Amino acid sequence: MRASGKSRNVTMSDVARHARVSRTAVSFVLAGRSDTSVSPQTRDRILDAVRDLGYRPNAGARALAAQRSGLFGLITEIVTAPFAVDVIKGAQERAWEDRKFLLIASSEDRADMAEAAVEKLLEQRVEGLLYAATWHRAVQVPKAAGEVPTVLVNCFDAEGRFPSVVPDEIGGGRRATERLLAAGHERIGFINLDPGIPAAVGRLEGYRQALTDAGIHPDPDLVISGHATADSGYDAAGRLLDLPDRPTALFCGNDRMAMGAYDAVRERALRIPEDIAIVGFDNQELIAAYLRPALTTVALPFEEMGRTAVSLLGSLIAAGDQGKTDGQPIDTKVTIDCPLLERSSVRP
Template identity: 40%
Template structure:
């Protein structure tokens, strides 16, 4: 670790992302251990390792800080209600991890989280908002989306403490929590450059999506930092699925000058790339290195284990909840013309065997 990174790490509070990275487990595993989730089937050695790493890093196992003076006087156990709106929950693990982060942080701050899945339906969204607003212990809203995009904030949220999670909106002046995607793409590419690779291919997701655009931007910036010209022939568009990673990797390896490393915009496409390389008898990482993005649970179990950049869904959920508590302490109104307070959560590289 460089002096600069060591210094910056010392200045900020350790997160579950830090514990997961140091312990070599997923964020969900860390959450289950540190929150002592009942019924979690985890090996004793895993629990011991997570707790040991958490103590070594100085992670605060309990954060029962007082939130609002009125909290102790209302409801069973003094807990307040946080309304969590999300457009989709069942089609991806990412929003589930964000809910977990918000729920854990809420419980430690004497609150409970209630989740409403709106499916992007305006009528369902409006009904959920009105139902939540009628609750006497409502603290505020976390308004979230399954993928990063611009949204139109419902007018009914005006004057109610609100935090945007994984989305943004013109004219919104409250906290906005999003992943630092450009830095994530830059960091993953920088990692491969640091391993001596100069011909690095990139398999993107659907190019219209903000995550795909930003990760590509980070890839290009890292190349430019090292005075390596951007080569469009090394970029393939995928669709986030394993099959597109497989097809793109085969296409890349058929070129006259194939890459020595392939950076994929998510883990599923990276797994497809691994399959394509294995099928062609190409050894990873000896002949071609592979890097993913997301750090899904399955990334630890590929052969070789997948190096990747972590999409910090859990920490984003925690941060959104803690930001909501800050808003609830102060003026919750949305001020016309005010700029949003954007909180970008880092996407660190998780080094494993494929790169």
């Protein structure tokens, strides 16, 4: 039973006094240092005192003395895309494994807020920085980020100054297409995202590769670009379905478009997956899992990207401690697999 109310926090000195040893001894025991010896009895006395007094180390003081905060900073544009927060989860878990704590700041998708966020995080003396985007693209990273090791997540630096972790869009496109091919489809429509963005470029490339590898010549008429909305998916799907020689399967650039495609298919009294198979992209749970029939889709590996980014950051920091960074930009671009999630919109 601890003291209640405004009683000052228990410090290491309190523990030392209670255990009748020096504060140094307490520090050594708690740090688990094996190079300096402490007798088992003393050790136990100290640990007992810790328990009795309810001692809790002061992370700030520790950081000050040890010259390392144990904190990582994560900057994300929380506002726009709810689903990208899986990055936080993965990063959080991985950081926890290394006994690091994640400081999360929001850039609100505004450059000045991003700068402010970096500044605040550096004041907290984070050991490294993660910068995450809601959708895969090139970003402008605040300059100050260069002062500590930094890893980009789901985005990349046009100037290649920072290493980044991004989804394997091409592989995802392949995987989706291959799944449809495996189900026997040969005329596969592709409703792409706005042209130019990495997701659109990569997924289209994967689509083409898969078809070519299967000995099918990609039919340009079966590829349409849309705008990442349900309405756009509805329109595009309608056009493909009204083709004279219509496709038997649709690969949609994302799940929202797939959602619109469902409506277009239904309006034509066609059945999913019997008459038209559909594969989405992104795995937005709230859509994909609850559509009827549930949507087979390719997942963006946000959580895994978060984990990987923290791992990478950890090794960057370790390398930096040993002075291995020689000022050269580290042009690493780690791509993470996009797994296919089987649901019910493609026949087995």
